[in-house]
Amino acid sequence: QVQLRESGPGLVKTSQTLSLTCNVSGASIRGGYYWTWIRQLPGKGLEWIGYISYTGSTYYNPSLTSRVTISVDTSKSQFSLALTSTTAADTAMYYCAHGPPGKKDAFHQWGQGALVTVSS
Amino acid sequence: DIQMTQSPSSVSASVGDPVTITCRASQGIGDWLGWYQQKPGKAPRLLIYPASTLQSGVPSRFSGSRSGTYFTLTISSLQPDDFATYYCQQGADFPFTFGPGTRVDLK
Numbered sequence: 001q002v003q004l005r006e007s008g009p010g011l012v013k014t015s016q017t018l019s020l021t022c023n024v025s026g027a028s029i030r031g032g033y034y035w036t037w038i039r040q041l042p043g044k045g046l047e048w049i050g051y052i053s054y055t056g057s058t059y060y061n062p063s064l065t066s067r068v069t070i071s072v073d074t075s076k077s078q079f080s081l082a083l084t085s086t087t088a089a090d091t092a093m094y095y096c097a098h099g100p101p102g103k104k105d106a107f108h109q110w111g112q113g114a115l116v117t118v119s120s
Numbered sequence: 121d122i123q124m125t126q127s128p129s130s131v132s133a134s135v136g137d138p139v140t141i142t143c144r145a146s147q148g149i150g151d152w153l154g155w156y157q158q159k160p161g162k163a164p165r166l167l168i169y170p171a172s173t174l175q176s177g178v179p180s181r182f183s184g185s186r187s188g189t190y191f192t193l194t195i196s197s198l199q200p201d202d203f204a205t206y207y208c209q210q211g212a213d214f215p216f217t218f219g220p221g222t223r224v225d226l227k
Contacts (some may be wrong), residue, residue: 045220048217059214062121062215096162099153105152105211106165106170107209108169112162
């Protein structure tokens with residue numbers, strides 16, 4: 001079974017870049033999955049950020065597309081999230097997730113989450 | 121974006137009670153609707169996707185159905201492990217969007 005684990009700084013200064021990594025174990029990162037980032041704002045609902053596919057294609061939420069990049073490092077079996085020009089509104093729990101092979105539209109495996117606070 | 125609404129926002133129930141949660145999509149999404157359960161401090165867990173397909177390992181007391189753009193999640197007999205927040209999510213069109221959640225707590 002695929003396991004995911006997020007890592008990265010828990011505190012980011014306002015206007016700087018939020019960077020998180022998701023380590024993938026139990027499956028090849030080129031194994032047909034859509035590697036996805038989702039965030040949960042404090043006490044609020046869930047927001048889909050975007051994905052990088054096993055072919056390297058990406059798709060981002062239009063509300064974030066000017067600030068977000070998702071990339072993959074196959075040698076380390078990791079994929080990453082970079083979110084630029086952060087504000088307090090980006091404070092959230094960030095999850096990496098994926099669905100069954102070839103499926104981008106539902107998420108049956110999640111990491112434990114990484115809480116990121118954006119503050120000056 | 122496709123807007124997802126849920127009702128009620130919270131429900132209080134007792135062990136053994138049936139519970140029904142409704143999710144409505146702002147436009148047609150076919151059956152491309154998932155239901156997630158989230159407990160405090162944990163990641164969401166996919167229960168049902170698409171609309172009425174139970175994921176592996178999910179107890180049969182959970183079921184999902186669809187009528188047009190309305191979807192329901194039913195717990196036939198609430199168990200202690202079911203007290204949680206439930207979210208719907210549409211997978212029909214980008215960006216994928218979630219409902220605001222329904223909290224199920226103990227009466």
